[in-house]
Amino acid sequence: MNRRIRQARIAQTVAVAVTGTAAALVVAAALFLLVYITVRGLPAISWEFLTDVPRQQMKAGGIFPVIMGTLALTLATAALSLPVGVAAGIYLSEYAPRSRFTRVIRLSISNMAGVPSIVYGLFGLALFVILMGIGKSILAGALTLACLTLPVIITATEEALRQIPTDLRQASLALGATRWRTIYKVVLPAAAPGIVTGSILGLSRAAGETAPILFTAAVYYKRQLPDSVFADVMALPYHIFILATQVTGRPDDIIWGTAFVLVGGVTAISVAAAAWRSAQRRKVRW
Amino acid sequence: MLTPPSSRRRLGRPVSSRAADGVVKRIISLSGVLAIVILAAIGIFLGLNAVRALHDVGFWTMATGTEWYPTIAEPRFGFVPLLAGSAAVTLTALLLSVPVSIAAALFISEFANRRVKDVAKSIIEFMAAVPSVVYGLVGIAIVVPWVKETFELDSGLSALSGAIVLAFMIAPTIVSISEDALHAVPDELRQGSLALGNTRWQTSYKVVLPSASSGILAAVMLGMGRAIGETMAVLMLTGNAARIPGSLFDSVRTITGTIAAEMGSVVQGGLHQSVLFALGLVLFSITFAINLVADLVLEKQRKRWRR
Amino acid sequence: MVTGPANNGAKGSFDLKEVSVTYGSETAVAGVSMHIPPCAVTALIGPSGCGKSTLLRCLNRMNDELGNATVGGTILLDGVDIYGKELDPVELRTKVGQVFQKPNPFPMSIYDNVAYGPRTQGIRRRAELDEVVERSLKRSALWGEVKKDLKKHAFELSGGQQQRLCIARALATQPEVVLMDEPASSLDPISTQQIEDTIAELKEHVTIVIVTHNMQQAARISDQTAFMLRESMEAPAELIEVGETRVMFTNPRDKRTEAYITGRFG
Ligand SMILES: Nc1ncnc2c1ncn2[C@@H]1O[C@H](COP(=O)(O)OP(=O)(O)OP(=O)(O)O)[C@@H](O)[C@H]1O
Numbered sequence: 087m088n089r090r091i092r093q094a095r096i097a098q099t100v101a102v103a104v105t106g107t108a109a110a111l112v113v114a115a116a117l118f119l120l121v122y123i124t125v126r127g128l129p130a131i132s133w134e135f136l137t138d139v140p141r142q143q144m145k146a147g148g149i150f151p152v153i154m155g156t157l158a159l160t161l162a163t164a165a166l167s168l169p170v171g172v173a174a175g176i177y178l179s180e181y182a183p184r185s186r187f188t189r190v191i192r193l194s195i196s197n198m199a200g201v202p203s204i205v206y207g208l209f210g211l212a213l214f215v216i217l218m219g220i221g222k223s224i225l226a227g228a229l230t231l232a233c234l235t236l237p238v239i240i241t242a243t244e245e246a247l248r249q250i251p252t253d254l255r256q257a258s259l260a261l262g263a264t265r266w267r268t269i270y271k272v273v274l275p276a277a278a279p280g281i282v283t284g285s286i287l288g289l290s291r292a293a294g295e296t297a298p299i300l301f302t303a304a305v306y307y308k309r310q311l312p313d314s315v316f317a318d319v320m321a322l323p324y325h326i327f328i329l330a331t332q333v334t335g336r337p338d339d340i341i342w343g344t345a346f347v348l349v350g351g352v353t354a355i356s357v358a359a360a361a362w363r364s365a366q367r368r369k370v371r372w
Numbered sequence: 373m374l375t376p377p378s379s380r381r382r383l384g385r386p387v388s389s390r391a392a393d394g395v396v397k398r399i400i401s402l403s404g405v406l407a408i409v410i411l412a413a414i415g416i417f418l419g420l421n422a423v424r425a426l427h428d429v430g431f432w433t434m435a436t437g438t439e440w441y442p443t444i445a446e447p448r449f450g451f452v453p454l455l456a457g458s459a460a461v462t463l464t465a466l467l468l469s470v471p472v473s474i475a476a477a478l479f480i481s482e483f484a485n486r487r488v489k490d491v492a493k494s495i496i497e498f499m500a501a502v503p504s505v506v507y508g509l510v511g512i513a514i515v516v517p518w519v520k521e522t523f524e525l526d527s528g529l530s531a532l533s534g535a536i537v538l539a540f541m542i543a544p545t546i547v548s549i550s551e552d553a554l555h556a557v558p559d560e561l562r563q564g565s566l567a568l569g570n571t572r573w574q575t576s577y578k579v580v581l582p583s584a585s586s587g588i589l590a591a592v593m594l595g596m597g598r599a600i601g602e603t604m605a606v607l608m609l610t611g612n613a614a615r616i617p618g619s620l621f622d623s624v625r626t627i628t629g630t631i632a633a634e635m636g637s638v639v640q641g642g643l644h645q646s647v648l649f650a651l652g653l654v655l656f657s658i659t660f661a662i663n664l665v666a667d668l669v670l671e672k673q674r675k676r677w678r679r
Numbered sequence: 680m681v682t683g684p685a686n687n688g689a690k691g692s693f694d695l696k697e698v699s700v701t702y703g704s705e706t707a708v709a710g711v712s713m714h715i716p717p718c719a720v721t722a723l724i725g726p727s728g729c730g731k732s733t734l735l736r737c738l739n740r741m742n743d744e745l746g747n748a749t750v751g752g753t754i755l756l757d758g759v760d761i762y763g764k765e766l767d768p769v770e771l772r773t774k775v776g777q778v779f780q781k782p783n784p785f786p787m788s789i790y791d792n793v794a795y796g797p798r799t800q801g802i803r804r805r806a807e808l809d810e811v812v813e814r815s816l817k818r819s820a821l822w823g824e825v826k827k828d829l830k831k832h833a834f835e836l837s838g839g840q841q842q843r844l845c846i847a848r849a850l851a852t853q854p855e856v857v858l859m860d861e862p863a864s865s866l867d868p869i870s871t872q873q874i875e876d877t878i879a880e881l882k883e884h885v886t887i888v889i890v891t892h893n894m895q896q897a898a899r900i901s902d903q904t905a906f907m908l909r910e911s912m913e914a915p916a917e918l919i920e921v922g923e924t925r926v927m928f929t930n931p932r933d934k935r936t937e938a939y940i941t942g943r944f945g
């Protein structure tokens with residue numbers, strides 16, 4: 087074996103080792119995060135913690151209204167962003183012509199995905215809270231979060247629709263179905279797993295956002311549950327922020343318990359959605 | 373609906389469904405345009421609310437002012453300390469994150485087998501889904517004390533702490549977009565190089581990396597956009613002193629941290645509020661430009677491999 | 680002119696006059712004039728890329744859906760201009776069904792696949808749907824294999840069964856014409872045989888236009904054959920010869936037809 091080849095072999099080994107270490111580092115960081123949050127948060131979880139209201143300046147008691155607040159915000163966000171986002175995804179995949187205008191729409195969508203969440207917060211404050219006079223509320227917060235989630239839902243929908251073979255659309259059209267009936271009866275049901283999973287991933291991101299609801303929905307402390315969409319609410323991410331930075335004598339078990347509920351909830355739902363999608367995929371193969 | 377008899381010849385498709393087809397198309401097209409509308413509305417509403425600041429303080433005074441004292445009797449609204457804070461945190465985070473992330477993407481795309489690849493990708497996806505307050509919290513618990521002890525500082529709340537945590541937060545973005553770019557390089561190119569007697573590593577740096585370079589650049593830019601726009605973690609970790617930092621161990625206040633911390637306590641319709649909107653507009657413009665360039669780069673790359 | 684066996688006043692005959700198709704600025708097919716008799720099988724043959732699929736798609740206006748195709752000339756279905764104002768493409772397609780090259784059942788049950796067309800036409804009554812489903816599956820020779828479990832997902836069927844399901848699905852709207860674009864090209868010999876048998880029975884009642892690359896198949900199943908050819912990539916494809924299959928396969932008029940049929944051609 088000559089020297090050139092031996093050197094190339096050594097370089098190959100070194101390169102794999104170095105890049106492999108980098109990948110291991112990133113993966114280890116993610117795993118560490120998961121384990122650390124669980125180890126610190128899990129012991130705090132009890133039936134009482136999940137069902138009681140915060141007590142003693144939030145240094146004791148539970149986080150029930152906080153969980154409900156985040157649930158309300160997320161569900162309202164879903165109700166607002168899903169119909170529009172799915173419709174926009176359908177437009178891009180099924181109707182949009184190949185034009186410069188369509189290109190601008192696509193660029194706008196991916197640009198929206200990169201707008202900082204605090205900017206959405208400012209936008210929501212200016213438009214929904216102040217100008218439209220909705221005030222700090224579930225509705226204003228959900229509208230803001232819906233804007234932030236929209237690009238994720240649109241992209242997920244468009245991608246899921248693109249997976250559906252053209253053949254299937256043509257078969258429906260050839261049977262005398264209209265464009266819309268074809269989409270509604272054949273294409274959408276077939277693409278549903280992808281759309282639902284992608285949307286859930288987007289919505290679970292929204293559930294963890296703090297900056298957009300800082301000025302539009304979240305309050306420091308509120309015992310009672312919201313009674314309408316115009317009520318302001320406590321929310322898990324904001325609660326963590328407040329407990330970690332504003333409450334003297336940080337109540338560690340409550341903070342980590344809250345963080346665990348947030349991360350655990352978001353992760354569990356995302357994993358369940360992804361598992362459901364791959365189960366559907368296995369059943370329906372093109 | 374009337375049930376037509378099963379006659380051999382049937383003209384009887386309900387006409388209404390054809391009309392409905394047109395209506396549906398119009399509604400759907402409308403929502404397609406929404407992204408443009410929202411993006412424009414963000415610019416417009418931030419701008420409208422910033423008018424007072426631009427008028428009373430002036431753009432150049434804000435953009436070049438080196439003092440940020442928004443609540444004293446004679447307030448100073450200079451953005452420079454905040455821009456410097458954001459720049460310090462962002463650039464340090466990139467410096468820490470980019471080499472590792474690109475190396476990790478290279479390993480996942482070029483050297484890892486299918487299983488390792490799938491597992492690594494879904495774990496990194498989890499990392500991207502962790503909320504930023506939680507990163508902030510973990511930073512307070514681990515990174516801040518570590519920085520304080522290691523560098524013997526009075527407080528660990530510093531640009532460095534923010535940057536370290538931010539480095540982890542933007543890693544998933546950079547890894548996954550770089551990996552996409554590497555993955556998009558056609559296999560024929562790799563095989564061509566391997567067939568000439570190159571090792572996988574030689575193939576990677578002679579053929580694959582150069583072919584994917586524009587996509588990797590876009591990944592770094594998008595990571596940078598994330599870092600600049602990230603709010604909660606930096607707010608919790610950097611100590612928020614609005615001074616031009618002398619070193620990474622100084623406490624800094626970023627653009628995003630300033631907006632998040634101060635907007636809650638301003639007078640509605642007051643000058644301070646308007647200045648914060650102006651600051652938001654600056655942030656929006658910066659990230660808009662970064663994202664636009666990155667997207668154009670990605671679009672070009674996508675076209676390149678599509679035959 | 681060729682006529683099918685049962686031609687007394689039957690529906691589903693096409694008359695093409697100077698039909699041409701242009702994709703963007705490239706004319707793919709030009710100057711096709713022919714008669715397609717009712718209740719008979721017409722085969723379209725010719726080398727790859729000569730516009731067989733393109734011509735076939737003209738007959739149910741599926742070219743409209745491609746977005747970049749324009750059709751010239753006239754096509755009459757039983758004397759009615761199918762590109763005329765009074766006929767909607769959606770309506771046309773309930774009378775002219777299509778079976779595609781690859782089996783493409785919808786991702787739903789066998790029953791729902793076959794009932795899709797009738798439901799599109801507004802039929803909701805269970806009894807009527809049941810009847811249509813059974814009749815269509817019987818005509819496509821699939822009934823015996825699936826009657827026990829019509830709720831089964833269509834993807835669980837074999838390729839050949841799926842293709843016969845697609846035929847049943849096309850038949851359920853009670854079309855006058857069924858277009859088939861290489862319906863057996865992705866199937867094994869036994870499934871192919873079954874499809875051919877089905878076609879032979881179907882032509883009692885419906886007109887069939889079939890594209891095939893298989894000369895023996897064309898000879899076996901068709902009454903009339905049309906040979907198309909694109910002599911260079913610059914020129915559009917043309918109809919070289921059309922006539923009764925038996926005559927054409929034994930005694931082609933055109934040298935190029937003979938070359939193609941006997942396999943002495945690209
Ligand atoms: N959607 C389209 N857009 C542009 N050109 C097309 C399109 N469909 C077909 N063509 C062109 O029209 C010509 C005829 O194509 P067509 O598919 O009709 O041929 P064919 O005879 O069916 O071929 P094959 O036997 O391979 O199926 C080809 O040159 C093809 O490139």
Ligand SMILES: [Mg+2]
Nearest residue numbers: 731732733860
């Ligand atoms: Mg074809």
